[in-house]
Amino acid sequence: MTVPLTLLGLLEREPSHGYDLKRDYDTFFGRGKPLPYGQVYSTLSRLARDGKVVVSDVEPGAGPDRKRYVITDRGATEVEHWLTEPVEPEPHLQTVLFAKVVLALMLDRPAEAYLDTQRAAHLHRMRELTEIKRSGGLVDVMLADHGLYHLEADLRWIEATGARLDALRKEVRR
Amino acid sequence: MTVTIEARDVTFAFGETPALRGASLAVAAGEIIAVMGPSGSGKSTLLHCLAGILVPDSGEVRCGDVRIDTLGEADRSALRRDRFGFVFQFGQLVPELTAAENVALPLLLGGIRRGPALRAARAWFERLGLAGLEHRRSGELSGGQAQRVALARGLVARPQVLFADEPTGALDSLTGEEVMGLLVDTAREQGTTVVLVTHEPRVAAYADREVVVRDGRINAPARVGS
Ligand SMILES: Nc1ncnc2c1ncn2[C@@H]1O[C@H](COP(=O)(O)OP(=O)(O)O)[C@@H](O)[C@H]1O
Ligand SMILES: [Mg+2]
Numbered sequence: 001m002t003v004p005l006t007l008l009g010l011l012e013r014e015p016s017h018g019y020d021l022k023r024d025y026d027t028f029f030g031r032g033k034p035l036p037y038g039q040v041y042s043t044l045s046r047l048a049r050d051g052k053v054v055v056s057d058v059e060p061g062a063g064p065d066r067k068r069y070v071i072t073d074r075g076a077t078e079v080e081h082w083l084t085e086p087v088e089p090e091p092h093l094q095t096v097l098f099a100k101v102v103l104a105l106m107l108d109r110p111a112e113a114y115l116d117t118q119r120a121a122h123l124h125r126m127r128e129l130t131e132i133k134r135s136g137g138l139v140d141v142m143l144a145d146h147g148l149y150h151l152e153a154d155l156r157w158i159e160a161t162g163a164r165l166d167a168l169r170k171e172v173r174r
Numbered sequence: 175m176t177v178t179i180e181a182r183d184v185t186f187a188f189g190e191t192p193a194l195r196g197a198s199l200a201v202a203a204g205e206i207i208a209v210m211g212p213s214g215s216g217k218s219t220l221l222h223c224l225a226g227i228l229v230p231d232s233g234e235v236r237c238g239d240v241r242i243d244t245l246g247e248a249d250r251s252a253l254r255r256d257r258f259g260f261v262f263q264f265g266q267l268v269p270e271l272t273a274a275e276n277v278a279l280p281l282l283l284g285g286i287r288r289g290p291a292l293r294a295a296r297a298w299f300e301r302l303g304l305a306g307l308e309h310r311r312s313g314e315l316s317g318g319q320a321q322r323v324a325l326a327r328g329l330v331a332r333p334q335v336l337f338a339d340e341p342t343g344a345l346d347s348l349t350g351e352e353v354m355g356l357l358v359d360t361a362r363e364q365g366t367t368v369v370l371v372t373h374e375p376r377v378a379a380y381a382d383r384e385v386v387v388r389d390g391r392i393n394a395p396a397r398v399g400s
Binding site for chain 1: 355375378
């Protein structure tokens with residue numbers, strides 16, 4: 001999960017209240033999927049329990065928004081580590097597509113039609129991302145591009161697999 | 175839906191090599207359609223048949239109320255000049271002419287006098303971010319600039335249909351996207367229908383919908399989403 005690490009990273013800029021973190025998360029990372037307040041505070045209390053943040057001061061009054069959170073050395077080290085280390089290159093979707101194609105061939109179902117439908121779904125999503133890109137700022141462009149390049153990689157795999165279905169069918173059917 | 179351009183069951187062979195084997199496609203007025211498919215599947219041949227450059231062996235091609243495939247060469251050539259614009263992958267600018275003269279070419283061929291033709295051509299330079307390059311020759315333009323000049327030339331006569339065959343094929347991906355953004359924006363402003371041939375999904379994603387050509391036939395994809 002990237003939410004705890006993203007919140008930690010935001011705290012690395014400056015000590016903040018929960019509502020500041022939520023606002024910045026939603027602006028830069030949420031992309032139409034705002035972080036519920038409950039998740040902000042449960043994440044912050046877990047980070048506090050693990051010694052990655054501390055509460056610096058509590059303003060008078062009631063409610064969680066009175067607390068200001070500060071990142072600890074341990075938290076900062078974790079952010080540093082996360083940023084420096086590459087992410088596991090995990091082709092999630094491809095695993096699903098692969099399983100579907102192989103099963104379809106084993107079960108003598110129309111693998112080619114499944115691939116065609118998947119291609120259409122991918123292109124549909126790519127059109128949406130292109131539209132977002134064309135109407136948004138640079139942050140939107142970067143996020144949309146990331147999605148677009150991944151979908152494009154899937155599509156290449158779909159084309160290559162489509163071209164090899166006959167051979168693949170022979171190999172997986174007994 | 176008003177159909178601008180349509181192929182019905184079109185076949186075409188280069189000698190013994192079949193390139194189209196019963197391709198059907200209808201494009202609505204103002205629509206931007208991507209024609210995708212692997213290399214050699216028949217995309218360019220389909221574009222050439224739709225644009226009246228090639229005459230199909232069988233089947234029909236219509237543009238609005240005009241049946242193109244039964245016209246003689248002179249009439250097809252006039253129809254291309256009056257209704258269609260073109261952008262290709264490479265080498266389309268006339269090297270001896272300036273960029274502005276290249277853009278003005280379709281107007282000059284359409285019988286418009288040089289003064290007004292060049293004025294209309296120059297208006298496109300600002301619009302496509304090419305201001306100041308009017309007097310350059312094609313050898314003095316970057317790939318992206320040359321392709322934007324070619325786009326201006328394809329649209330300057332306000333064609334009904336713009337045919338674009340791999341228009342970004344020779345460009346790096348960011349430059350290609352700039353050109354695609356301009357192509358889509360200007361085509362929409364003018365209400366020009368676009369037939370965009372590309373094998374690149376990222377380019378096809380600029381269109382309203384896609385069709386896939388495989389072995390000379392068209393697979394209309396399953397409808398997805400709303
Ligand atoms: N001028 C030509 N002469 C002979 N064969 C051709 C010619 N142009 C294309 N072909 C053949 O026709 C088929 C379709 O080609 P084309 O329409 O250019 O495909 P695409 O544009 O999808 O790559 C291919 O098999 C190709 O080799
Ligand atoms: Mg081609």
